[in-house]
Amino acid sequence: MDCAGCGFEVEGGYAFCPKCGRRQPVPCASCGYICAPDFEFCPKCGASVGAPAKAGERPAPTLDRTIVPPSRTSSLLANIESAEGLHPVSDADRRTVTVLFADLCGFTTLSEQLDPEVMQALQNELFKELTAAVRNFGGFVDKFIGDALLALFGAPVAHEDDPERALRAALDMIARTARLGERAPHSGSPLMLHIGINTGPVVTGGLGIGAARSYSVTGDTVNTAQRLQSLAAPGQVLVGELTHRLTRHAFSYESLGDVVFRGKAGSVLVHRLDAPLAAPRAARGLEALGLGAPIIGRGAELNRMLASLDQACGGSAQLVRLVGEAGIGKSRLVKEFVTRVGDEDRFRNVAVRQATCSPLGEQSFGALGAVMRSAAGMMRNDNGDEMRAKLAALLTDLGVQGEEAKRLMPLLYHVLGLGDPDATLQHVEPEQLRRQIFYAVRTIIERRLALSPLLIVLEDLHWADAVSLEAFRFVMDRLERTRLMLLVTHRPAPDSGQLDSSRVSHTALRLSPLSSDEGRSLLAALFGESWVISAGGLIDQILERAGGNPLFVEEIVRGLIDRGVLVREGQRWRTVAGEVATDIPATIQAMLLARVDRLPQEVRRLAQEAAVIGPRFDAALLKAVTADPGRLEAGCETLCDEEIIEEVAGSGSVSSQSYRFTQTLLQDVIYQNLLLQRRTDIHGRIGGALEQLCGDKPERFEDLTVLGHHFAQSAEREKGAHYLQAAGDRARMIYANDDALRFYERALTALDAHGQTPLKLAIAERIADLSGPAGRREIAHRHYETVLQAYRKSADRVASARVLRKIGRLLWDVGKRGDAESRYAEAAALLDGADAPIEQAHLWQERGRQAFRSGDHALAAKWADAALDCVRTLTTEHAPQVGSDATLVTAEALNTKAVALARLGRNHDAVRQVERSIELAEAAGLLGTACRGYTNLGVLYTTIDPAQAIKVCRRGLEVARHIGDLGFQARLLANLAVACCTFTDRCPTEGVPAAEKAIEIDKALDQREHLPVPLIVLAQIHQCNGRPELAVGLFQEALDVASETGEPQLLFPCYDGLATLNLDLDNLAEAERYFSLAQGVCAQHGLDPEALVVLPFLD
Structure with missing residues (x-):
């Protein structure tokens, strides 16, 4: 076996390469499969690597040698499905995988025509070729079934470009099969494959029982790949939509449209693979969409690179290493650097040679x-003759001729992979050949340096072969006083110093994540400063998830563009929706999962357990949760070395240390990689450990939220819902209503599988209580109706009445007064004879408010007094249960009584009642009720103390904004507009904007019971300022809405305003008609027109 690092032939049984010291793969003792050096378990059979096979037990066949005849396929699948003890191995996981199904066309006919022995030999030769094609591109042969092959790309080890690898493997398979058909004995028909490829989520792990148990994948992604293969014609490769999207930058396709497969819901968009593109486009980031931005946040690094090249041009060779994780901007910085080198006069003579190492792994x-091909100008599709001709031209340009060229040419052929056509090197020992190649490379570089300074750029050094690195170090050590600069880029790795030389100046530049400001600058350069400002919340989410990685920023935004969240309108960009999808872009997922798959198995398990805790975790908690506490310290050190996690500033031993994942998305990928059952188990262990730390009755808000988070995703979901409800109640107490809603909704989600339990009903009612004032009335109504149905079913009269009252209020606020009346009446009937004084008081207070809005002010005062009397008569028996509820209903009833008294001409009494209401409400933390008081007090003060009226409105508006109640914000803004325009000179600057904002809120929330108020206020402002045409339109709009409810305090100012406007315009008949309508409203409800003018809008 040749060493993957240096190409040296390693004898069997050697654990390490005697040439370069690289650890060698080892065979599984159970099945013989060649396992990677860091595998502890065989991915084929699940046995422990190095564990001896049991005595008398034959090694299980490897999957890539197992042939299942078609006739046995159905019975095999049936046996697997019914087998007892079927379960995945402990390291089974969820991941995105590209699945390839390849099938030989005409297998049955061919089997009939050929002798079975010949057919078996042909099959084995075919499988050998197909397996080689899969492995050459980093894939994994799952199994052979008859004449079909199932291969995986992305499992058990992920790569950044697995879909692309699968397509290249498919094309190689087709070519290999064609060549096999030319030399194999058969009936004369060409051997052809038809292939299906699909990318998507799967579950991986051990499948089967006993010796037949092996690594495999399950999921609809596999089924769809098989359907695509069945649909493909001979010689065709068909791919699914995600595979196409992830590879269209590198391959050309023909779309076959949507295809419906039998037995599958929905259709699949199918594409036929054509060929690789001659000039592939950018695979990642926004460059693929034609968007670009100047380099941001890398000025210091760029200047240091230019300074190093300056030194090299002066005769001091330089080695510069750019180090950083995938996507951090290494290639972008190199591109900028090379551009600057070409633009600056001081570097006009510098020769630049650029190459990139292949992610498929480099041969020796x-x-x-790659660098030599760059120097010679060789193209990807050059054949051997063209490459040899270009190499000869290069040597001529460098002055290498005659015997020297003849001596160097075979050595350079070897470097370029052109073999040894003249057998010149066949007798040279490997070690001697290596030395001669190093000397040849040094000679070529020296000749180039004799002509001009030389800059060699080698990107993605982490994929380079070991012997090339040794060659570059050999050259650098011997050319330290030349005009040479070697610039390399690579990801962080423990062996990243392989090129370091003690003779050459060495600069290592570590690229750190972009700051938040730099991230905003990047987005502003791409999409414009105006979008960044307008999409502030969305920008924060993007930058937080990207963690300062420029590529991640671009990929997340690219996903938003693909989903239509971010759209271009001319030269500007606009956000259609404001949420960042929780899905991780497939490109980022593959990139990060590839890092995780490189970890040793026990360290990977530790990373998974830490990921379930969250982006930040304490070592003490991880120790209590991990399955192997003894390896905690070593595991955390490894994860830090691999830059998966990092220590949070602090001191002490590892057991008291805190850590965080270096990237939020990295933690997310590791978490999503876990099977659902394992996630559930770990969440439960974390919840149990936290309960021990927090005690039986946790009080801290942070403890409630984290306990709720973990238990809600464990097997004890109801316990999680209890904690989340408590967290929501705590947030609600401080009027963090958005947070409270979020906790309640998570609690309700945790109880999805439960019936209508008391806990579930309580949470749903809380969600409704907060959703209504926030303008989400449909959500509130839906939850109220669900809760009401459950209470009716259980014959809980008081709870049913309470919910009916709340629904009535919701309906009243949207102008559906008839429906509201029926709900109130039904609630009253349920409470008849019930011992529920507080709920009775709430209902009477609500009926009083309803009477006031209907114009019956005496009845409103009567209902309010009844509610207050009900609270006063509460016995000590009721007191412990009704403390805050009693305060709430008292404050509301005082408010209702006050506005009724004001309409009856008792303004000073009204002010005292409202002030008492506000005092009680604020003392009890009932800020919503206090807002209603401020709304009414602002109106009442306009007749007593106008300056105080403005202060009251502003104070109330401040409270309404604090609690997020948009309804009261609209009311207070309208009142502020009246006060500013009546008593100050700030009408244009403060009054008009306040009225316009109130209209905007009312229309957005469909608050039709209040919308006429700001419309009337703005109409009156325009009327007073000589803009009758604007005033008429606003009055008419207000009248149209007010007519829906028939509320007198809204109808009167509309009629009165239209009457006076028509009078000013000499439309006497219309003026008379509107005056008559205004008088009719007052007469019908026994109202004083003067009172409606002085105190127009009370609630």
């Missing part, structure tokens, strides 16, 4: 060969 001298 592969990285060095």
Whole structure:
């Protein structure tokens, strides 16, 4: 076996390469499969690597040698499905995988025509070729079934470009099969494959029982790949939508449209693979969409690179390493650097040679060969003759001729992978050949340096072969006083110093994540400063998830563009919706999962347990949760070395240390990689450990939220819902209503599988209570109706009445007064004879408010007094249960009584009642009730103390904004507009904007019971300022809405305003008609027109 690092032939039984010291793969003792050095368990059979096979037990066949005849396929699947003890191995996981199904066309006919022995030999030869194609591109052969092959790309080990690898493997398979058909004995028909490829989520792990148990995948992604293969014609490769989307930058396709497969819901968009593109486009980021931005946040690094090249041009060779994780901007910085080198006069003579190492892994001298191809101007599709001709031209340009060229040419052929056509090197020992190649490379570079300074750029050094790195170090050590600069880029790795030389100046530049300001600058450069300002909340979410990684920023935004969340309108961009999808872009997922898959198995398990705790975690908690506490310290050190996690500033031993994941998305990928059952188990262990730390009755808000989070995703979901409800109640107490809603909704989700339990009903009612004032009335109504149905079913009369009252209020606020009346009446009937004084008081208070809004002010005062009397008569027996409820109903009833008294001409009494209401409400923390008081007090003060009226409105508006109640914000803004325009000179600057904002809120929330108020206020402002045409339109709009409810305090100012406007315009008949309508409203409800003018809008 050749060493993957240096190409040296390693004898069987060696654990390490005697040439370069690289650890070698080891065979599984159970099945013989060659396992990677860091595998502890065989991915084929699940046995422990190195564990001896049991005595008398034959090694299980490897999956890529197992042939299942078609006739046995159905019975095999049936046996697997019914087998007892079927379960995945402990390291089974969820991941996105590209699945390839390849099938030989005409297998049955061919089997009939050929002798079975010949057919078996042909099959084995075919499988050998197909397996080689899969493995060459980093895939995994899952199994052979008859003449079909199932291969995986992305499992058990992920790569950043698995879909692309699968397509290249498919094309290689087709080519290999064609070549096999030319040399194999058969009936004369060409051997052809038809292939289906699909990318999507699967569950991976051990499948089967006993010796037949092996690594495999399950999921609809596999089924769809098989359907695509069945649909493909001979020689065709058909792919699914996600595979197409992830590879269209590198391959051309023909779309076959939507295809409906039998037995599958919905259709699948199918594409036929054509060929690789001659000039692939950018695979990642926004460059693929034609968007670009100047380099941001890398000025210091760029200047240091230019300074190093300046030194190199002066005769001091330089080695510069750019280090950073995938997507951090290494290639972008290199591109900017090379551009600057080409633009600046001081570097006009510098020769630049650029190459990139292949993610498929380099053969021996592969990285060095890439640089040589760059120097010679060789293209990807050049054949051997063209490459040899270009190499000869390069040597001529460098002055290498005659015997020297003849001596160097075979060595350079070897580097370029062109073999040894003249057998010149066949007798040279490997070690001697290596030395001669190093000397040849040094000679070529020296000749180039004799002409001009030389800059060699080698990107993605982490994929380079070991012998190429040794060659570059050899050259650098011997050319330290030349005009040479070697610039390499690579990801952080423990062996990243392989090129370091003691003779050459060495600069290592570590690229750190972009700051928040730099991230905003990047987005502003791409989409414009106006979008960044307008989409502030969305921008914060994008930057938080990206963690300062520029590529991640671009990929997340690209996903928003693909989903239509971010759209271009001309030269501007606009956000259609404001949420960042929780799905991780497939490109980022593959990139990060590839890092995780490189971890040793026990360290990977530790990372998974930490990921379930969250983006930040304490070592003490992880120790209490992990299945192997003894390896905690070593595991955390490894994760820090691999830059998966990092220590949070602090001191002490590892057991008292806190850590965080280096990237939020990295923690998310590791978490999503876990099977649902394992996530559930770990969440439960974390919840149990936290309960021990927090005690039986946790009080801290943070403890409630984290306990709720973990238990809600464990097997004890109801316990999680209890904690989340408590967290929501705590947030509600401080009027953090958005947070409270979020906790309640998570609690309700945790109880999805439960019936209508008391806990579930209580949470749903809380959601409704907060959703109504926030303008989400449909949500509130839906939850109220669900709760009401459950209470009716259980014959809980008092609870049913309470919910009916709340529904009535909701309906009243949207102008459906008839429906509201029926709900109130039904609630009253349920409470008849019930011992529920507080609920009775609430209902009477609500009926009083309803009477006031209907114009019956005496009845409103009567209902309010009844509610207050009900509270006063509460016995000590009721007191412990009704403390805050009694205060609430008292404050509301005082408010209702006050506005009724004001309409009856008792303004000073009204002010005292409202002030008492506000005092009680604020003392009890009932800020919503206090807002109603401020709304009415602002109106009442306009007749007593106008300056105080403005202060009251502003104070109330401040409270309404604090609690997020948009309804009261609209009311207070309208009152503020009246006060500012009546008593100050700030009408244009403060009054008009306040009225316009109130209209905007009312229309957005469909608050039709209040919308006429700001419309009337703004109409009156325009009327007073000589803009009758604007005033008429607003009055008419207000009248149209007010007519729906018939509320007199809304109808009167509309009629009165239209009357006076028509009078000013000499439309006497219309003026008379509107005056008559205004008088009719007052007469019908026994109202004083003067009172409606002085105190127009009370609630």
